[in-house]
Amino acid sequence: MKVIKSKKILTMKGKEVLEGKYIIVENGIISDIVSKKPEGGEYVDASKMIVLPSFIDPSTSLGLAEEGAGFNYYDSDESTSPSLPQIRAIDAFYPKDPGIKDAIRGGISYFISSPGPSAVFSGLEGIFSVKGNSADEMVKKFPFALKLNMNHSARVHWHSQGKFPSTKMGIVALVREKFEKAKYYKKARQKETDLEMETIVKVLKGEIPLKVAVNTRDEIEKTLELKREYGVNIILQEAEDSYMVADLLRQEDIPVIVGPYFTAGRMYHQRHHYAKYIYSLYEKGILFALTTCHPVIPINYLYFESVLLVKIGIPELDAIRSITANPARILGMDSEVGTVEIGKKANLAFLSDDLYSLHSDVIAHMLEGEFVWKNF
Amino acid sequence: MEKLLILKGGKIFTMEGKPLDEGYIIIENGKIDDIRDKMEIPAEADVINAQGKFIYPGFIDIHVHTGLWEEGANVEGSDGNEMVDPVTPHVRAIDGINFHDDGFKEAISSGLTTLNIMPGSANVIGGQGVIAKTIGEIVLNPSGIKMALGENPKRVYSSQKKMPATRLGNAFIMRKALQDTLNYIQKKGKDRHYFDFKLEPLVGLFEGKYPAKIHAHREDDILTALRIMKEFGIKFTLEHSTEGHLIADILAKECIPCALGPTISSRIKQELRNRTIETAKVYEEKGVLFAFVTDFPVIPHYALFYSAQMAVRRGLSEETALKAMTVNSAKILGLEDRVGSLKKGKDADLVITDREVFDPRFKVLMTIINGKIVYEHKTKEDLFI
16 A cells, blocks of 8 residues: 655546645555545655646557667558558557657656558557556557548658559548448458458447548548548547537537647648647537657657647646546546546656646656656 | 837846846837836836836747748748758858748747758758848848758768768768868969859858858767867857767867757657757756757747756756857857847847746747837737647
8 A cells, every 4th residue: 555645636537636635545546535644554755746647648659669769660650551450559569669768757657659640541559558568568458549541641642652542532532442341341241351351340330439630621521521421430630620610529529639739840731730729629628638749749748748738728727637637538548547536547647846837847657556757 | 219118127037147126128229228226217218017027138049940941831831951962052041031931920929039040951061041030130141051960961862872871971071062162262362253152151161250050969970070170170069969968078178069959859860869858957067058949840939948948857057048048049159249138238139928938837928129029929819839
């Protein structure tokens, strides 16, 4: 048993902030939150610290594109065919990617590792934890989703290759073709196992969602059309123009992964890639989470990236929710993580000072009840 | 005579000694006329009340590509690298910059007032940089000759089956261009009508008119730059200096100014493998003159402050961090007489913020350049965040 004395707990249950409480951790789980120090257990004095759920990054290439290692170690983008739903992030996941150490220090406990972005169907994403020595030890959920790139990156890639699909028409045709084929495959009585079709059938059956990268309004609208047509679950990503169709997204209950925002050098299709546009998603009550798209920006800056949401007017607790409780919901893991609550995993980030304040930084990180990093 | 502009109150970080808790900054004809503890405000003056706010000199980024790689544009707005010849000293950033680009609006709304805008690092000798105010006023042209060592020129030209394909080639091409320039100077001495458009800009390096600005990340590339520049007796600054912390003693001893950063971008190339936020702290300890840079559009201009905030959280003093965005930046650019601090006679470039710039939540409320309000924060729509 561990007994953690805190200055404040930002539980992420609504606007709840608990002052001076003790968090009791047993077998990696938060077993109680109490006002009086109990007898026994290992005492952790975090009485000057702010405790909150550790962070979750819902879209990275962590483990797939080892930083600073050069081309031979970039395994995130199998750009050799437009339809590769059957390739799997877990099979190229390198647990010694230095970015994982950065993630630990930045308070990120879970992250999605995602293949792409050149293929239209670019493969299966998984949810990983930062703790462990192998992909199999670190994986929390596999597959989590199938990545679909309806956006600029796939189109430009195939255009440069002089191959199909090099237009939006081509991309949508490819998606429909694969869906139709999978519908038939699902019904066919006698068949050889086809790995590509098996994966798409999982999506059609609703076993896994499609995580769809889109940029512009028309790409979003087209994605929603495909969703209705085939009854698949979708999560939008990038989605710069989502603010233009916020009502529609609210109505259809579509979660959106936004960011990263420590970026410049926007191309034409990203011209609305500014955090200020996210305000309308917040205002309309759309479920959204913030990402670093590591290595686009280093994953350990997720906490500091979320400050940008404060700067554009989103209340501080809701800004931090976009990297804790919200991604937990999008990942379907909100019964286990994302808030500091009895019965949930003791995945905790410790801040040295009040949220977002002058000298606040992540100074310790507990994952499933054990400190993976501690600097106090 | 323009009307006097007076900033009243606020914590003033003059960067000339300790911050003043309250005071008056008097601006006349675009220059700082005086900074006083107390004064009678003349009736005809315009007054900005900055009580409870924070006032800084306009911030400076000494290594950017703003307007050369335009925002919201594709290849049509990509003018940073003349990637067809590894030696292009005759091209000038000033001729490729779109001063109407949103990048400048982002810079102004982020409190940046002076930028050193240079060509990219695809070429061993990339061209001439220019120092400009973010409102488009040219301050100094050329500001220096951009050069590059390491992976970038190697990658670009090996893919074209041209030299340089290795670091050997990088060094050779740099050395040859400088030797060619020496030969050219000799020829000119004999024949005053002799003129080489391409080499002429490099003559300024030998005359000490402006420095070489050498892109180098890795320790060995930094030392190569030092070796070649010593051979030719050319003053230079290091651009990026990512592994500078490994040889900070040498940088301090040789008095090489460093444009450090971007420190919060990822290690996407092998030569960035040892990038660490702690480099700034090592530079402070060893006495290396440095300034933070964003390398815009690698990271946004406003991320200059995040670079400083991170370094402070890893042990850099706030004082040095502030200097590395203001007065030391000006010193490295050789513009310490005009910008970088709040002092009588300097340009009236000021920034008013709602919190200290080390608070990640701080907002720029107002940017003043040459005594004129060029940005005022009203709603989130004004932000380029």
